[in-house]
Amino acid sequence: MQSPEITSSNIRRAIKRTGKNLGQFWRRFSRNKLATISLIFILIVALIAIFADLFYSYDFVTANSLENAFLKPGETGIVYFQEQEIEHRFLLGSDNYGRDILGRILHGARVSMIIGFVAVLFALTLGGTLGAIAGYKGGWIDTLIMRITDILLSIPMIMLSIAIVAAMGNSFFNLLVAISITLAPRYIRIVRASIITIKDQEFVEAAKCIGASDMRIVFRHILINITAPIIVQSTLNVGTAILWTSFLSFLGLGIMPPKPEWGNMLSEAREFIQYAPHTLFAPGIAILLTVLAYNLMGDGLRDALDPKLKR
Numbered sequence: 001m002q003s004p005e006i007t008s009s010n011i012r013r014a015i016k017r018t019g020k021n022l023g024q025f026w027r028r029f030s031r032n033k034l035a036t037i038s039l040i041f042i043l044i045v046a047l048i049a050i051f052a053d054l055f056y057s058y059d060f061v062t063a064n065s066l067e068n069a070f071l072k073p074g075e076t077g078i079v080y081f082q083e084q085e086i087e088h089r090f091l092l093g094s095d096n097y098g099r100d101i102l103g104r105i106l107h108g109a110r111v112s113m114i115i116g117f118v119a120v121l122f123a124l125t126l127g128g129t130l131g132a133i134a135g136y137k138g139g140w141i142d143t144l145i146m147r148i149t150d151i152l153l154s155i156p157m158i159m160l161s162i163a164i165v166a167a168m169g170n171s172f173f174n175l176l177v178a179i180s181i182t183l184a185p186r187y188i189r190i191v192r193a194s195i196i197t198i199k200d201q202e203f204v205e206a207a208k209c210i211g212a213s214d215m216r217i218v219f220r221h222i223l224i225n226i227t228a229p230i231i232v233q234s235t236l237n238v239g240t241a242i243l244w245t246s247f248l249s250f251l252g253l254g255i256m257p258p259k260p261e262w263g264n265m266l267s268e269a270r271e272f273i274q275y276a277p278h279t280l281f282a283p284g285i286a287i288l289l290t291v292l293a294y295n296l297m298g299d300g301l302r303d304a305l306d307p308k309l310k311r
Contacts, residue, residue, distance in 0.1 A: 025304050025305065026304075028303065028304040029300050029301065029303075029304035032299070032300040032303060032304070034296045034299075034300070035296055035297050035299060035300020035301070035303075035304075036300070037296075038292075038293035038294070038296040038297040038300070039293075039297050039300075041289065041290075041293045042290075042293050042294065042297060045109050045113065045290055045293075046113060048106050048109050048110075049106075049109040049110040049112075049113040049114075050110075052106040052107045052109065052110050055103070055106055056100060056102070056103030056106060056107065058107060059081075059082075060079075060081055060100070060103060061099055061100055061103035061104045061106075061107050061260055062099070062258040062259070062260065063081060063099070064097045064098060064099065064258075065077070065079050065080065065094075065097070065098030065099065066097060066098050067098060068090070068094050068098035069094060069095070069096055069097060069098045070093070070094060070095075070096065070272070070275070070276045070279070071090045071093050071094040071098075072093050072278065073090070073091060073092050073093040073278055074089065074090070074091065074093075075089070075090055075093065076088065076089045076090070077090060077094065077098070079098075088100070090102070092105065092278065092282050093276075093278045093279065093282075095265070095268060095269065095276075095279050096268060096269075096271075096272055096276070096279070097258075099258075101265075101278070101279060101282050101283075102282070103260075104260035104265060104283075105260075105262070105265075105282055105283060105286050107260040108260040108261050108262045108265065108283065108286070109262075109286070109290075111245075111255055111259070111260065111261045112242045112245060112246070112261065112262060112290065113242075115172075115175065115176060115179065115241060115242070115245045116238040116239070116241040116242045116245070117238060118176055119176050119179040119180045119183065119241040119245075120180075120183065120234050120237045120238050120241055122176065122177075122180035122184075123179070123180040123181075123182075123183035123184045123186075123187060123237065124187055124230065124234060126180065126181075126184045126187075127183070127184035127185065127186065127187025127188045127191065128187050128188075128191050128223075128230070130145050130149075130184070130188050131145075131187055131188040131189065131190065131191030131192040131195070132191050132192075132195060132218050132219075132222070132223065133145065134146060134188065134192045135191060135192035135193070135194070135195030135196045135199065136195055136199055136214065136217075136218050136222070137214075142192070145188065145192075146188075146192070149185045149188045149189065152181075152182075152184075152185045153185050153189075157182045157183075157244075158182075158244060158247060160178075160181070160182050161178045161179055161182045161244055161248060162248065162251070162253060164177065164178035164181060164182070165178045165248060165253045165254070166253065170252075170253055170254070170256065172255065175245065175248060175253075175254050175255070178248075179241050179244055179245065182244070183237050183240070183241065186233060186237065187230070187233065190226075190229050190230065190233055191223075191226065191230070194226035194229060195218070195222055195226065198222060198225055198226070199222060203221060204217060204221060204222065207220075207221050228305035228306055229306075231301060231305065232298055232301050232302045232305065233298075235294055235297055235298040235301055236294065236295060236298040238294050239290070239291040239292075239293070239294030239295050239298070240291075242287070242290055242291055242294070243287065243291045245261070245263060246261070246262045246263030246266070246283075246287050247263060248263065249261050249262075249263030249264040249267065250263040250264065250266050250267045251267075252264075252267065262283040262286050262287050263283075263287075265279075265282075265283035266280060266283050266284060266287075269283070
């Protein structure tokens with residue numbers, strides 16, 4: 001009869017301990033003002049990406065309006081949209097096709113965030129699984145996986161992405177695959193190194209003694225203890241994925257116009273920088289601030305999750 005009471009008490013203590021740990025984590029994280037500001041900025045960008053259609057419809061930001069080409073920020077033009085004549089203020093100006101730059105920036109945020117998160121998720125799944133197998137099993141499996149990883153890491157990562165997209169063809173899915181494969185070796189090394197450091201600890205040996213399977217030990221007991229470096233690396237990698245997406249689109253190997261994406265906006269604007277610099281600055285600043293925010297937040301998470309690393 002005492003077991004339920006003990007179990008309930010343990011659950012309450014676990015919940016209380018979890019809440020305390022989260023509180024300590026947030027206090028450490030919030031001390032880093034740049035990381036906190038970066039988190040707020042990223043949340044704003046994420047909300048913009050989700051609700052971009054509430055501000056500008058997708059059809060509006062992809063429709064050409066040549067009579068409004070190269071309007072300066074704040075100027076007003078007449079737009080013919082859905083068989084209606086609309087007076088519209090271009091808050092950040094218009095591009096060479098008369099499309100609203102602000103609207104394209106907002107919709108471009110959606111593309112960048114989707115690719116950033118999905119590519120990192122794919123890379124984490126692939127790299128984490130291979131790293132866990134290599135670190136836990138060891139032997140020839142570890143050697144094989146790590147030699148392939150070393151080969152991939154010996155190639156400049158952006159060049160590897162370009163080669164994969166060029167070989168597979170230009171599409172949204174192929175862009176995701178290219179970035180995911182390029183990021184996966186980072187997770188292989190991190191997960192493998194983390195597992196090697198803890199796989200011989202007592203709680204792992206105890207799990208083996210009670211007959212737990214290798215898969216259960218890895219995913220139930222080991223991976224949960226190495227989440228901190230994975231979270232930090234994933235945060236940094238989202239910024240990297242966004243930057244690479246923009247770079248590949250700039251080269252014509254990523255998202256192609258008229259679909260709004262910050263990199264292809266830069267590519268179109270570079271020809272007109274002398275007499276329409278506003279077409280270049282807006283997407284460039286969007287890329288700069290977003291990537292910087294993810295890097296600053298990653299540094300803040302690193303310091304909060306492992307204070308010993310803080311300089």
